[in-house]
Amino acid sequence: MSTSRSMATLARLDGVSRRFGDTLALDDVSLDIRSGEILGLLGPNGAGKSTMLTLLQGRRRPSSGKVELFGGDPTDARSRAELGSTPQETALPDTLRVGEVVDLVAAHFPARVSTAELADEFGFADLLRRQCGALSGGQKRRIAVALAFVGRPSLVLLDEPTTGLDVDARHGLWAAIRRHRAAGTTVVVTSHYLEEIEALAERVVVVDHGRVLVDDTLDAVRSRVDSAIVSLRTDRTAEVAALPGVVRAVGNGLDQAEKTSDDGGAATEASTNMADSGRLNLTVADSDAFVRALVASTLPFERLTVRGASLEEAFLALTLAERTTS
Amino acid sequence: MTDLVPGSNSFATSNSPTTTLAPLRTVPAFGLYAAHVRALLTETVRIPIAIIGSMVFPAMSLLFFVVPNRAIADDPVAATQAVISLSVFAVMVSALFNLGLTIAENREKPWDPYLRSLPLPATVRIGAQLTATSALSFAAIVPVLLVGWIATAAEVSPLGLVLGLVVLALTNVPFLLLGVSIGYAFPAKAAIAVIQVGMFGFAFAGGLFFPPQFFPDWLDAISRVIPARHARDLVISAVEGTTPDVWMLLGTISWTIGVAALAVWLYRRDEGHRFR
Numbered sequence: 001m002s003t004s005r006s007m008a009t010l011a012r013l014d015g016v017s018r019r020f021g022d023t024l025a026l027d028d029v030s031l032d033i034r035s036g037e038i039l040g041l042l043g044p045n046g047a048g049k050s051t052m053l054t055l056l057q058g059r060r061r062p063s064s065g066k067v068e069l070f071g072g073d074p075t076d077a078r079s080r081a082e083l084g085s086t087p088q089e090t091a092l093p094d095t096l097r098v099g100e101v102v103d104l105v106a107a108h109f110p111a112r113v114s115t116a117e118l119a120d121e122f123g124f125a126d127l128l129r130r131q132c133g134a135l136s137g138g139q140k141r142r143i144a145v146a147l148a149f150v151g152r153p154s155l156v157l158l159d160e161p162t163t164g165l166d167v168d169a170r171h172g173l174w175a176a177i178r179r180h181r182a183a184g185t186t187v188v189v190t191s192h193y194l195e196e197i198e199a200l201a202e203r204v205v206v207v208d209h210g211r212v213l214v215d216d217t218l219d220a221v222r223s224r225v226d227s228a229i230v231s232l233r234t235d236r237t238a239e240v241a242a243l244p245g246v247v248r249a250v251g252n253g254l255d256q257a258e259k260t261s262d263d264g265g266a267a268t269e270a271s272t273n274m275a276d277s278g279r280l281n282l283t284v285a286d287s288d289a290f291v292r293a294l295v296a297s298t299l300p301f302e303r304l305t306v307r308g309a310s311l312e313e314a315f316l317a318l319t320l321a322e323r324t325t326s
Numbered sequence: 327m328t329d330l331v332p333g334s335n336s337f338a339t340s341n342s343p344t345t346t347l348a349p350l351r352t353v354p355a356f357g358l359y360a361a362h363v364r365a366l367l368t369e370t371v372r373i374p375i376a377i378i379g380s381m382v383f384p385a386m387s388l389l390f391f392v393v394p395n396r397a398i399a400d401d402p403v404a405a406t407q408a409v410i411s412l413s414v415f416a417v418m419v420s421a422l423f424n425l426g427l428t429i430a431e432n433r434e435k436p437w438d439p440y441l442r443s444l445p446l447p448a449t450v451r452i453g454a455q456l457t458a459t460s461a462l463s464f465a466a467i468v469p470v471l472l473v474g475w476i477a478t479a480a481e482v483s484p485l486g487l488v489l490g491l492v493v494l495a496l497t498n499v500p501f502l503l504l505g506v507s508i509g510y511a512f513p514a515k516a517a518i519a520v521i522q523v524g525m526f527g528f529a530f531a532g533g534l535f536f537p538p539q540f541f542p543d544w545l546d547a548i549s550r551v552i553p554a555r556h557a558r559d560l561v562i563s564a565v566e567g568t569t570p571d572v573w574m575l576l577g578t579i580s581w582t583i584g585v586a587a588l589a590v591w592l593y594r595r596d597e598g599h600r601f602r
Contacts, residue, residue: 057443060597070350075594077447081350085443091436095372096365107361108444110351131372157443 007034010155010186011056011074016065017210018051025051027210028065033155033188038181040201040218041190048210049190053157056188057085070155081109084153086144086161094133098124098143101132102150109151121176122146137164145173149180156180158189162196174199198222228287232294232304233278240280240299245290251280283309355450362446362454370424370462377462380423384416385469391535392478399478404537406481407562409474410490411534413467414557417494418528420463421501422508422521425455429509430517433596448593456502463498464491482565489564497557497578503585504553510592528554553581 011033018026026048033039033056041049054060055067058074072079092101099115106112119125122142127135135143141164148156158177162170177200181187191197197204197218204221206214214221227247234240241249284290287306294301370377388409398404432438441451474480482490504524508517529535531545532554538546549555556578563570 054439059439059442077445078350078352080443080445081352083443083445085440087440088436091440093365093369093437095369100365100368104361104365105444107358108353108446110353 007036009033010035010070012066012068013052013055013062014066014068016055016062016067018055018060019063025210026055026062029207029210029212030065031205031212031215033186035154035186036184037203038177038187038189038201040197040204041188041207042192042194042197042204042221043190043207044192047192047207049207050159051210052207053085053159053188053190056157057083082151082154084148084151084156086148086158088144088159090140092132092135092140092143095131097129097131098135099128101143102128102147105147106150109153111152113150113152118146118150121149123172138166138169141165142169142173145176149176149185153185155186156188158187160190160192162191170196223285227283227285227309228290228306229309230282230284230287230290230304230306232280232282232301234280234299234301235278236299237278237280239297240294240301241282243290243293243297243299245284245286245293246282247285248283249280250282251278352445355447358446359450359454359457362451363457366454366458367461370458377420377424377465380416380420380462381466381469383419384412384466385473387415387535388412388470388473389477393473402479402481405474405478406565407537409470409478409480410561410565411537411558412470412474413494414497414532414554414561415529415534416466416470417463417498418501418534418554418557419525420466421459421498422505422525424459424462425502425505426508426517426521427514428459429455429506430512430514433510434514448590452506452589452593455506456499459502459505460495460498464495467494483567486565486567489567490561493561493564494557497553497560500553500578500581500585501557503582503589506589507585507592510589510596528552531555533558551577553578556581 009032013029013031016026016029017024029048029052031052041052043049051060055062056069056074058069058076058080061067061075067074069079070082074080074083096104098119102115102118106115115128116125119128122145124139124143124146127139127143132140132143141162145158145161148158161177162173165173174196177187177189187200189196189200201218204214204216204218205212206221232240237249237251241251282290291304291306294304392405392408392412393399398408505521508520508524512520531549532552533541533549534554538549538555538558541549550573556574559574560570560578562568563574
């Protein structure tokens with residue numbers, strides 16, 4: 001693949017685990033962040049995305065494994081000289097004016113962007129004299145993202161950058177992020193919105209339960225996440241579930257389809273609650289191909305419906321596929 | 327089915343040697359320190375009520391406990407020592423409260439964790455917090471000096487005043503660092519309790535409320551390892567122009583070094599406060 005050509009590795013997690021009390025937030029994660037890419041970290045809330053970022057920022061230490069930033073330890077301030085990050089929008093100190101906050105953050109970097117230039121680019125020139133406590137959530141969000149770029153960093157970590165923004169503001173921010181990418185900045189962006197990752201990322205890492213499930217190009221991940229749910233009734237559930245293209249099957253009298261789910265959870269619950277004998281819900285990658293295969297197989301079926309899988313279902317399918325092969 | 331087989335491993339972590347890029351450029355520490363001092367002072371000055379408490383309490387103590395007691399208030403030596411004791415108390419309370427509580431509260435807000443993601447050395451951030459709080463601490467002794475000057479027989483030469491203020495600033499450093507340590511060691515509500523117990527313990531045992539000349543021997547022995555006692559006696563020496571005892575100097579220097587190490591260790595260990 002073209003993205004695997006040699007590029008400098010700016011940061012690295014190597015066999016990193018992190019516990020918070022009894023919770024294992026990251027479980028043996030290894031990841032290289034290479035220069036010149038926009039890397040999307042995609043996963044549901046609580047998947048471990050933010051923990052990965054706080055480790056790279058040197059705000060936390062791993063319980064085991066090694067974290068490297070620009071060849072050094074991220075807890076050493078010097079290693080963070082070319083790192084840009086975004087505060088939570090609730091973080092900006094209420095009493096300071098916007099311009100004062102920009103200047104304070106910029107003071108940490110030798111080649112800062114001027115306040116006026118940054119404000120123009122991110123559209124808050126009219127807010128520089130306002131105290132942060134007087135800003136709306138969306139205004140704070142835009143300023144918080146802008147702060148990540150004030151020091152002309154070579155690596156930027158953006159944690160849920162457009163959460164709570166309206167559509168215009170979101171597209172404006174995406175455009176700004178792409179401009180910096182084009183100027184050579186490497187960007188890591190976390191999101192639980194597939195749309196946001198699709199709009200920005202070239203390489204996608206899917207994270208869930210503290211593990212990296214997938215690490216691939218956007219197109220490859222999209223084709224896998226972009227699955228459909230086919231629902232039908234049949235009295236030959238096992239044979240239908242065994243058709244090519246089925247990632248996950250849930251239904252009555254279908255024990256073998258549960259083999260992929262080692263913790264049972266939702267799948268078992270769904271099958272026991274299924275009063276309607278012979279009803280099958282199949283997660284498939286390509287619903288057209290599956291329907292053709294189903295018809296060609298001459299297996300009996302009725303009441304067929306097809307709908308797009310939600311992101312949750314797509315993640316679940318990815319998790320199961322991952323477990324089956326490992 | 328091939329589509330669905332996960333993880334073409336073309337992105338697996340390589341075992342190539344650690345990337346070492348061109349040396350990273352950093353900014354001079356002094357400019358960064360000045361920027362942080364300015365921001366901290368600006369934040370406090372915009373909500374001045376926050377520092378009123380630490381400014382009023384020591385002056386009220388002087389007004390209600392010393393001024394009505396004419397045996398002390400009318401005696402120049404005793405009155406001067408009382409004013410000095412309460413000045414030490416004022417800067418100590420300000421250092422412990424303003425730093426300890428502010429830091430503990432800030433750790434529970436998201437701005438402080440963000441600052442930790444910037445190329446900001448621990449010593450610069452702590453140094454800026456010490457400086458900003460010192461400036462506010464010295465505002466706290468102005469009312470004490472005014473009450474002492476107007477309502478008691480306390481007296482001081484111009485040189486004594488200048489020396490006294492310099493020594494007061496230096497002997498306040500252990501309290502500032504103790505404030506930093508408390509801030510990074512405890513959540514805000516626990517910090518309040520620790521600060522209150524600590525500041526009254528230090529004030530009584532250090533002879534700030536009752537002169538140590540009246541202490542029994544055992545209490546005097548304890549008092550001589552309390553930093554408030556070192557601060558009080560050293561400032562009195564500076565104001566009166568006498569030679570300080572070696573134990574006072576050794577005491578305050580030991581406390582400064584010990585608490586500085588503790589503060590830096592606690593800062594580095596800190597990962598923000600987490601609720602479980």
